[in-house]
Amino acid sequence: MPTQTKSKPILEVEELSISFAQYTSGLRQSSLKVIADLSVSVCPGEIVAVVGSSGSGKSLLAHAILGILPGNAAISGSIRFAGQKLTAEYQEAIRGREIALIPQSVNYLDPLMQVGKQVRNAAKIARGSSPDRAAARKIQREAFARYNLAPEVERLLPFQLSGGMARRVLVATALVSSARLVIADEPTPGLDDAAVRETLGCFRELADQGRGVLLITHDIETALEIADRIAVFYAGTTVEVAPVQDFSGGGEALRHPYTKALWRSLPKNDFAPIPGFQPHPNALPEGCLFQPRCPMATPECTAGRPEMRAVREGMVRCIHAS
Ligand SMILES: Nc1ncnc2c1ncn2[C@@H]1O[C@H](COP(=O)(O)OP(=O)(O)OP(=O)(O)O)[C@@H](O)[C@H]1O
Numbered sequence: 001m002p003t004q005t006k007s008k009p010i011l012e013v014e015e016l017s018i019s020f021a022q023y024t025s026g027l028r029q030s031s032l033k034v035i036a037d038l039s040v041s042v043c044p045g046e047i048v049a050v051v052g053s054s055g056s057g058k059s060l061l062a063h064a065i066l067g068i069l070p071g072n073a074a075i076s077g078s079i080r081f082a083g084q085k086l087t088a089e090y091q092e093a094i095r096g097r098e099i100a101l102i103p104q105s106v107n108y109l110d111p112l113m114q115v116g117k118q119v120r121n122a123a124k125i126a127r128g129s130s131p132d133r134a135a136a137r138k139i140q141r142e143a144f145a146r147y148n149l150a151p152e153v154e155r156l157l158p159f160q161l162s163g164g165m166a167r168r169v170l171v172a173t174a175l176v177s178s179a180r181l182v183i184a185d186e187p188t189p190g191l192d193d194a195a196v197r198e199t200l201g202c203f204r205e206l207a208d209q210g211r212g213v214l215l216i217t218h219d220i221e222t223a224l225e226i227a228d229r230i231a232v233f234y235a236g237t238t239v240e241v242a243p244v245q246d247f248s249g250g251g252e253a254l255r256h257p258y259t260k261a262l263w264r265s266l267p268k269n270d271f272a273p274i275p276g277f278q279p280h281p282n283a284l285p286e287g288c289l290f291q292p293r294c295p296m297a298t299p300e301c302t303a304g305r306p307e308m309r310a311v312r313e314g315m316v317r318c319i320h321a322s
């Protein structure tokens with residue numbers, strides 16, 4: 001499994017914050033910050049899994065990178081792609097070409113278009129203005145063969161596919177796109193074990209071709225099977241970024257108490273739930289966001305939001321981590 005963490009990142013998200021303008025009674029406007037100081041990076045050839053419970057900000061990160069946040073969202077911080085700041089124009093220019101999204105729902109496939117044509121269209125978009133039909137067909141057929149999609153599947157409509165086949169069509173779309181960054185938002189729910197394994201294998205293949213893969217999931221066990229690094233989100237921020245190898249034993253190598261608790265809560269470990277709830281963006285606690293649930297909390301933990309800092313081969317946002 002080639003891990004090229006030493007190469008220059010294809011994606012660098014630094015101190016990203018996202019707020020939503022909200023209208024309360026009458027015309028009073030308020031702003032709700034749902035992501036704060038979130039940082040994560042992805043290198044070519046690497047799979048970075050973003051894990052975190054529902055509402056922790058995973059999808060918003062993907063939407064911010066792709067430039068598809070709703071109009072009432074305001075963002076600050078920096079997102080760089082291949083070293084260049086991602087402006088709205090740049091996002092528009094590279095979306096679907098250099099950055100591909102594998103969406104959560106197969107409903108993103110056009111229900112009325114044969115799936116082969118959808119993959120050919122992606123191949124054409126990737127290759128700019130000259131739509132060479134024969135070349136696009138060749139690329140599509142190679143992609144189908146690679147993902148074990150029989151030749152006759154290209155003429156089927158999405159509803160005629162099994163869940164696993166539809167997933168493979170979505171991955172094939174990313175494959176032909178020539179994207180250097182592939183973002184997959186919850187790609188495996190609803191798939192049986194074999195289909196999950198198959199889909200994950202496809203991501204490894206995309207990474208092994210030198211692409212960066214950002215895999216968003218709340219399924220930490222799946223993430224651990226395939227990713228090189230794990231970014232753990234909590235209440236709209238990154239609490240830890242750790243090499244996958246650190247998830248072992250009793251979690252001694254992990255840095256953040258939340259990550260350790262997540263690891264121990266897995267069925268194969270203690271299966272012990274973490275007491276309490278992730279706070280809602282409009283009711284965040286003082287200081288460290290995890291402090292009210294943290295077994296290691298001390299009075300200093302309420303003093304201010306801990307900075308993200310490097311600890312061993314990873315990053316952590318906890319004053320007690322060492
Ligand atoms: N358009 C919006 N307006 C206001 N708040 C929003 C909006 N979209 C998302 N949020 C809030 O932002 C937070 C992060 O949402 P996000 O969808 O990124 O979570 P997630 O980690 O992807 O969760 P899930 O695992 O359920 O998909 C949540 O608290 C959500 O309620």
Ligand code: NI
Pocket residue numbers: 058059060
């Ligand atoms: Ni989501």
